Amino acid sequence: MYWNTWSDFWAMGGYGLYVWGSYACVLVWLLLEPLLERRAHKRALSQISDDAE
């Protein structure tokens, strides 16, 4: 472990805003995209089953 304390870790040597601003956006997108796709898949399936009736 490189850091001595957790507050050191979150501060990122004064670059916290830049580092966490990068990681947060990547994380949000990588969680959002699969969820959106899952929803679209379910919608497609129910659309097809509605059309069949």
Add this chain to the structure above:
Amino acid sequence: MTSLFRFYTFAAPSRFYALATRSVPWLYALAMMSALIALYVGLLLAPTDVTQGDAYRIIYIHVPAAWMSMVLYLALAGWSVVGWATNAKLAYALSRAIAPTGAAFTVLALWTGALWGKPTWGTWWVWDARLTSELILLFLYLGYLAMVEGADDRQRGERAGALLALVGVVNIPIIYFSVRWWNTLHQGATISMTAAPKMANTMLQGMLLMTVAFWAYAFAVIFARTSRLILEREADSSWVRAFVQSREER
């Protein structure tokens, strides 16, 4: 001959659908595991960089995202060529499925680059060859998406998009070699960035692990989207009807 033709036109999409939907959860699991290890190595284990300070830790996501943005574009263009040449249903579906994820990785590469550039270069953005060509890559993705998703006639849209994608391939070597061809602010090869070999090792490991995670993620989300696109375009086929019915009975 007829049986071969039938395989390519009918059997392939249903087989792909079954295989892809089954592999997606495993690919997500692989992506999550390697991302967690990469985060541990890159954010907790690796020491700080002497010249850049801890802002350098952005490269663990910036570089893999930038790699993905280029690799996915090549894949998009490659499947477009296959689609154009063979008219295989799967090929255009793959191209379309790649585009949103590729565009997203391009945005993330630009965004993380800006957040790295501000503390390190003192500016969010410069019109340097590497940054400009990466921005052009984003416009190529957006142009492709507009052409394909906005088309009234699906086939025409996909063919027009394929042509744009193919022409845009010329931009990929420009991005890649821009740091060598022009005197840019953006630095050259990432791996030579560090001085001490021990440091370089941890950093390299973190970056490669994140690259594995992004690859697995890209495969997962693209397979998921391709399956959905296949479902939509094959909605009237017997296998989709049978599949949807079997789901309802469960």
